[in-house]
Amino acid sequence: MRVAIFGLGYVGAVSGACFAELGHEVVGVDVSDAKIDMINRGEAPIVEEMIAELTAGAVSIGRLRATKDAAAAVRWAEVSLVSVGTPTARDGTPDLSYVDGVVRQIGEALKGADAAHTVIIRSTIPPGATERRLAPILEQAAGEKLGRRIHLAFNPEFLREGRSVRDFRQPPFTIIGALSDRAYDDVARLYAGVESEIIRTEANVAESIKLLSNAWHGLKVAFANEAGRILKSADVDSRLALNIFVKDTVLNVSPAYLRPGFSFGGSCLPKDLRAMVSIADRGGAAAPIMKAALASNEAHLDAALEAVRACGRRPAVLFGLAFKPGTDDLRESPYVALAERLIGKGYSLKIVDPYVDASRLMGKNKEFIEREIPHFVEMMARDAEDAVDDAEIIIFGHASGVDKGAILERGVGKIIIDLAGDRDLEFCGADYRSIAW
Numbered sequence: 519m520r521v522a523i524f525g526l527g528y529v530g531a532v533s534g535a536c537f538a539e540l541g542h543e544v545v546g547v548d549v550s551d552a553k554i555d556m557i558n559r560g561e562a563p564i565v566e567e568m569i570a571e572l573t574a575g576a577v578s579i580g581r582l583r584a585t586k587d588a589a590a591a592v593r594w595a596e597v598s599l600v601s602v603g604t605p606t607a608r609d610g611t612p613d614l615s616y617v618d619g620v621v622r623q624i625g626e627a628l629k630g631a632d633a634a635h636t637v638i639i640r641s642t643i644p645p646g647a648t649e650r651r652l653a654p655i656l657e658q659a660a661g662e663k664l665g666r667r668i669h670l671a672f673n674p675e676f677l678r679e680g681r682s683v684r685d686f687r688q689p690p691f692t693i694i695g696a697l698s699d700r701a702y703d704d705v706a707r708l709y710a711g712v713e714s715e716i717i718r719t720e721a722n723v724a725e726s727i728k729l730l731s732n733a734w735h736g737l738k739v740a741f742a743n744e745a746g747r748i749l750k751s752a753d754v755d756s757r758l759a760l761n762i763f764v765k766d767t768v769l770n771v772s773p774a775y776l777r778p779g780f781s782f783g784g785s786c787l788p789k790d791l792r793a794m795v796s797i798a799d800r801g802g803a804a805a806p807i808m809k810a811a812l813a814s815n816e817a818h819l820d821a822a823l824e825a826v827r828a829c830g831r832r833p834a835v836l837f838g839l840a841f842k843p844g845t846d847d848l849r850e851s852p853y854v855a856l857a858e859r860l861i862g863k864g865y866s867l868k869i870v871d872p873y874v875d876a877s878r879l880m881g882k883n884k885e886f887i888e889r890e891i892p893h894f895v896e897m898m899a900r901d902a903e904d905a906v907d908d909a910e911i912i913i914f915g916h917a918s919g920v921d922k923g924a925i926l927e928r929g930v931g932k933i934i935i936d937l938a939g940d941r942d943l944e945f946c947g948a949d950y951r952s953i954a955w
């Protein structure tokens with residue numbers, strides 16, 4: 519394909535040389551004369567493993583060149599890639615002015631032309647920006663609606679500086695947030711030859727994945743460093759501890775616990791997070807992440823309460839009381855906390871959890887629930903169907919298959935507040951609400 523790449527920084531310079539290696543013809547566009555001259559001399563404008571050889575090779579066989587003439591590059595190309603910078607503005611938001619400007623330039627160059635063209639945004643931008651901000655700019659500049667001749671997609675870049683060519687060749691996945699089928703096909707064609715799963719999704723999801731990934735990496739580094747400070751204060755070599763910690767790819771470094779749902783609880787997570795915080799406090803180690811995890815968990819509970827409050831004070835039924843399905847462990851269950859606060863606010867509440875049998879609760883578990891919700895026995899509904907019929911608000915934490923069936927059948931016309939992210943509930947004819955999706 520004939521490819522124009524706007525912005526010859528780390529992303530653009532690597533993409534240009536690597537797309538040329540894949541067999542495409544590439545022209546790079548930048549505002550920097552120095553970068554353009556370097557590329558045209560066969561020199562890479564950045565320092566990166568393998569990039570010097572790749573750039574020199576691609577330029578020597580005429581597959582890669584650079585220019586300042588944006589309009590000529592766009593008219594020559596079938597696709598334009600935008601990889602200009604999106605630095606942090608004064609107020610902390612990403613400054614999208616370079617992306618806006620380049621998209622406008624591309625649109626103006628396409629005005630009145632006949633050939634089809636796909637614009638691919640690779641710069642990191644906030645969720646919604648491709649569709650709500652850049653699509654209108656492109657349409658206005660080109661003087662026509664998108665989706666006929668001119669197409670638009672967001673395609674995030676996951677390369678790591680220092681090993682970016684290797685990352686380009688073996689990305690974790692190729693994500694295409696295309697606004698049209700043609701846009702999707704063009705981006706997919708561009709990556710033919712790169713072995714990775716291609717995922718088509720909404721543009722705002724694709725934009726989110728890039729931000730989520732970097733937020734997650736930042737969180738992981740900060741977590742490891744914080745863990746190191748805390749463990750050091752307890753005379754533990756954190757390098758040994760974290761080396762072993764990451765060997766658990768079932769629970770620790772895995773998709774486990776990475777699904778939006780309701781607050782965590784139970785007898786271990788909150789208790790052991792508090793233990794880490796106490797070790798940190800005793801040892802004088804700063805532990806803002808461990809503390810924030812507890813605070814964030816509370817904030818999630820508050821969001822659930824707010825969602826119920828927004829429905830008005832109507833009779834409610836809560837499905838799920840134990841901290842997770844299939845157990846009767848109520849200790850520090852977030853559903854107990856939710857129930858306790860709703861009761862405190864005067865809600866008429868019934869609770870359905872077939873695993874919680876009041877007559878069989880013992881020890882700390884019994885003590886806990888009797889302290890938190892003294893009259894909880896009276897609130898436990900015997901029959902899920904009756905409980906749904908009597909309620910106007912159904913709060914869904916977790917439920918057995920049979921009890922969920924009762925909601926699906928009898929929840930029509932009622933409000934469902936889904937704390938679990940259960941897709942079946944979304945289309946059962948209820949007024950479906952959620953707090954994190």
Ligand SMILES: NC(=O)c1ccc[n+]([C@@H]2O[C@H](COP(=O)([O-])OP(=O)(O)OC[C@H]3O[C@@H](n4cnc5c(N)ncnc54)[C@H](O)[C@@H]3O)[C@@H](O)[C@H]2O)c1
Binds near residue numbers: 547548
């Ligand atoms: N650096 C990375 O490892 C990396 C990885 C993934 C995504 N990203 C994202 O990709 C984007 C680019 O990052 P980068 O590190 O390559 O940036 P960079 O600052 O190295 O390069 C940006 C380039 O864009 C050029 N430019 C600015 N305005 C222009 C215009 N109007 N026309 C043409 N060129 C113009 C600049 O001269 C510069 O060469 C950012 O949004 C970044 O967040 C970066």
